[in-house]
Amino acid sequence: MTMKLACSVAALAIAAAGSVGAQDRVKFEYWYGLTGDLGAVVLETCNRFNASQDKYEAVCIGQDGYDQAVQNTIAAFRANQHPTLLQSFDAGTADLMLSGEFYPVHKLMADTGIEVDWDDYFPGIANYYSASTGEFFSMPWNSSTxxxxxxxxxxxxxxxxxxxxxxxxxxxxxxxxxxxxxxxxxxxxxxxxxxxxxxxxxxxxxxxxxxxxxxxxxxxxxxxxxxxxxxxxxxxxxxxxxxxxxxxxxxxxxxxxxxxxxxxxxxxxxxxxxxxxxxxxxxxxxxxxxxxxxxxxxxxxxVVGGASLWVLSGKTDAEYEAAANYLAFLATKPEQQFLLENTGYIPVTKSTYDALLAEGFYAREPFINRDIAMKSLTYTEPTNLTRGIRLxxxxxxxxxxxxxxxxxxxxxxxxxxxxxxxxxxxxxxxxxxxxxxxxxxxx
Amino acid sequence: MRRAYFKANWIAALLVAPQLLIIFVFFYWPASQALYWSLTLEQPWGGGNTWVGFENFRTLLSDAYYWNSVRVSFVFAIASTALAMSMALVLALFADRQLRGYKFFRVGMIWPYAIAAPAVGLAFRFVFNPHAGILSYINEVLPGFWDPTVNGTQAVIMVVVAGAWKSIAYNFIFFLAALQSIPRSLIEASAMDGAGPMRRMRDLQLPLIAPTFFFILVINITDSFTDSFGIVDVLTGGGPARATDLLVYKIYADGFRGFDYSGAAAQSVILMVLVMALTFVQFRYIERRVHYT
Incomplete structure (x- = not known):
């Protein structure tokens, strides 16, 4: 009896603490397309983000495929129920770019006061995800070639x-x-x-x-x-x-x-x-x-393949701040490394790649020779024909x-x-x- | 003939209102929206559209590949309906004759209907796999003969078989129910008059289940035009070279995957008109031959 009581009291206390914590936190939604093992990795990055600080909470929802992620977001967007953050694949973004219904990450980071060294991104990746003026539309994340x-x-x-x-x-x-x-x-x-x-x-x-x-x-x-x-x-x-x-x-x-x-x-x-x-x-x-x-x-x-993260329009400043912090979190070296260790994707910034090389990351199984992708991606400086495709x-x-x-x-x-x-x-x-x-x- | 009617029309209106509301919300409203989009170029993320009149329809109807889709859809509808109905009828006749194990089959035959279309697709993907599937034995005798990833005709056969397999169960339930509702005394009387099983089937059972037969026909044809998406998506993805690009699959591929909302809306309108016309034809010309008791 006393045991039971103690348990329920403890449960209540935990629930109360949880709800207080949840109330304080600014929530934002993130819809992603990766599935299976890769989807689990996305979810894990959200858990890691939520555990790393107590101001924001990423609510991450798998959409069972890149196609569906974009389709569902469009449907939700038309009903004004869309997420703050969307993982969109390269070919699905021309409509989004022209609709103007997104918040360019370059501007988002500047507005929320988060410092990002945009020049640190590999040019083969940067060109793919940025405007003609060189400013990033969306945040590179899971990248491959x-x-x-x-x-x-x-x-x-x-x-x-x-x-x-x-x-x-x-x-x-x-x-x-x-x-x-x-x-x-x-x-x-x-x-x-x-x-x-x-x-x-x-x-x-x-x-x-x-x-x-x-x-x-x-x-x-x-x-x-x-x-x-x-x-x-x-x-x-x-x-x-x-x-x-x-x-x-x-x-x-x-x-x-x-x-x-x-x-x-x-x-x-x-x-x-x-x-x-x-x-x-x-x-x-x-x-x-x-x-x-x-x-x-x-x-x-x-050029890079995979997907990037888009911030959509029509959200509150608080949600944007939360999303910006999540994006900044993903770009850190430990988080890039977490992605690399659990998937076959490649680093997106030069500094992370250099640091990993220096640590001998690519000399260890199972990563040996995986950075051949970097060689392919950086073989020459992108020309007008090798920046990417925007159709x-x-x-x-x-x-x-x-x-x-x-x-x-x-x-x-x-x-x-x-x-x-x-x-x-x-x-x-x-x-x-x-x-x-x-x-x-x-x- | 005397007709019954309500004096106060508002009672009637009130009684049908919920039904009308549901039909309006789930059919007329989306259908009218599709009709509107089909006359415009709609931007997927909102932000407006451009009125283009019948251009979307003109583009479709002058596209040889669209007509290919129409043709493939008819082939699929007719072939899978014929296969599913004839198989189901044969199975139901046997189950009705109470051959050994019929009690098990009466229930067991229903199971396939409970399987989701993509799962059916996955199962048949294995069956028809040219390298490792059951049909790969053909390739051991005749190397390279069976390959639905290259051969369009074989891909169509594959989709037809998988589609029919799924609706056999549904048809079976209806046929069996219809057969069992025929009074035993009729069957027994004809047996005493010396009619064998085949004769009883031809002259007695089939005419008596004609209404069910007609119902199943309409449902199967409609279903094969509108509900064949899952199997195609998993089994062939519309290929090879558009060989299995059914109308309903093309709508999905263009509209949802390709974000061409207007083109897909125009295709939906055409498909809707087509299914309505087909159903009308069936009621007008086939139902005449059906005698309801």
Whole structure:
């Protein structure tokens, strides 16, 4: 009896203390798109933030995917029930930029008096998330860039000593692998992000006019006129010859699964998969390499992928202050390191990266060679064509590309015809987008 | 004929008001909103729109890929309805004949209906997996024959089978209920007159369950146009090369994923008109042949 009483008194006391604490704290909502293990990491950053101070409370709500995070936020925004902070993926932000319904983080930090050294961010990341004036719209957080993963044992058996840095070398590797008895050299899944966008970055060729859309809304797609066509024709040929095989989720086995099971020797993906592949513990030695370029092209930088954090309009000053503190918290070195240790993402600031290098972070398993992504991202200073891509209706344009490439791979048309169609249909979408936002320009 | 009516109309109005309100809030209001958006270019984050008249409809109707979606949707609707109804009918006839284990099947056959569409998609993704699934055995005999990730026809077959599998359970319940409501005495009398099971089925049971048959037909056709989204999303994502890009999936992809609210609204309006027209046709021409007892 007394025990019970003591327990309930204690519970009451805790509840009272909790409610007092909660009342004092300024709450703000944060909707994120990451799911599974990665979603758990996001939630953990919120817990860490809430435990680190007693003035603010981040209420973090997973939205089950990047797509849904943005969709749900739009629906909520129209009902004035939106969160203060939104994790949005790169392709979903053109509408948000033009709507003006966001609070640029650069301004937010200045208004709330939080010092941020914006020059500390890697230029490949900074350019992607900032206005033409160089001011950040949104806060970079979970950032990645593509690499390729290869099976070292297969490479050794095929007599390949160096992971190739050119597509010509890559092709030779495919055939060497086949000759060594490896049926599937490349597990291929059509990806605009890798095959088109990042490919065009490293080759310094345009995806679209107007510096890939940065300079205006009257943009036209150009990818059916560049080295990209040759590349896609090569991929088609490799699939036809059997050295590359299509491995998508729809076929029941993704490219990553095909690689981890040892069926295929190479697959292309985000560096964020480095952590996942490590966790899946393949029974062979493996490593990563930056994506190849064709001979005759000078290699340029890749750009960042992943998502950034947007502060939305229509909230109170107190909520903005709370959100600003959370963003500043995420940018600290310990928090970046927490993200890096629990995911495959990369540091976003130079100082954090340098500090991690000095500590020997990247000399330890499982992080060895993961910073090859930094090499890719900082290979050259960004040019007008390698800052990034800023296109309206980008998600639909990506879908057009995928559908047309699938049609070509199924033999319904040639790759050139497919890419011409994708460009023509994409241009119609861009035209619609421009008219939807008549008279507006990217900030 | 004498008709019953309320003298005071306000009582009638009061009684139907809740129903009308629900229909208004959940159908007429959103539908009118969709109609309005379909005539504009709507900015997703609010902030206004531009009136463009019928441009969204013109764009859609002059798009060969949109007509492809219409065609695929009809193929899917007809094939999955035919498959789901015929399978369900055969199973219900057997269950009704009280063959061994029918008590178990009467309940067991209902289970698939309780499974969410994406889960069905995931299960069939494994069944149809060209590398490791059950059908991969075909590829061992005929290498490269089965690959729905490249072959559009096979992808359609896959979606039809998965879609039909899910509605078989629903149809089965209705067919079985209809069969069991036929008086036993009729069946027994015809059996005594020497009619075998097949004859009884053809001349007695099928005509007597015609109203149920018609109901199931309307529901299945409507469902396959509007409710096939989950399976397509998981199984094929509309591909390969738009082979399974059903109308309802295209609405989702353009509107929600691509933020083209106006284009998606125009597609919704077309789909709504299409389903209404189809239902009208079914009532006008097929229901005539149905005899309600």
């Amino acid at each position: 593509p690499v390729y993963y290869f099976n070292k044992d297969h490479f050794a058996a095929a007599g390949i000593t160096e992971a190739p840095l050119t597509w010509e070398g890559m092709e030779a590797a495919f055939y060497a692998l086949r000759d060594s008895g490896q049926a599937c050299a490349l597990a291929y899944a059509p990806s605009t992000w890798i095959d088109l966008e990042q490919f065009s970055m490293v080759h310094n060729v345009p995806v679209a006019s107007n510096d890939n859309g940065y300079a205006g809304l009257d943009t036209e797609l150009l990818f059916n006129t560049t080295q990209h066509v040759q590349h896609m024709e090569n991929i088609q040929r490799w699939i036809g010859e059997g050295v590359a095989q299509i491995r998508t989720a729809q076929s029941g086995m993704t490219a990553r699964d095909s690689f981890v099971s040892g069926e295929c020797s190479i697959f292309f993906s985000s560096i964020a998969d480095h952590n996942t592949v490590h966790k899946l513990a393949p029974s062979f030695a493996w490593d990563v390499q930056i994506i190849p370029v064709y001979e005759g092209f000078a290699r340029h930088n890749t 309206g209706s980008f998600i639909q344009i990506r879908a057009e590309w995928v559908n047309e490439v699938q049609a070509a791979l199924a033999g319904q048309k040639t790759m050139q015809e497919a890419l011409d169609t994708a460009v023509a249909r994409g241009n119609d979408l861009l035209d619609r987008f421009e008219r939807t936002y008549a008279g507006k320009t990217f900030p």
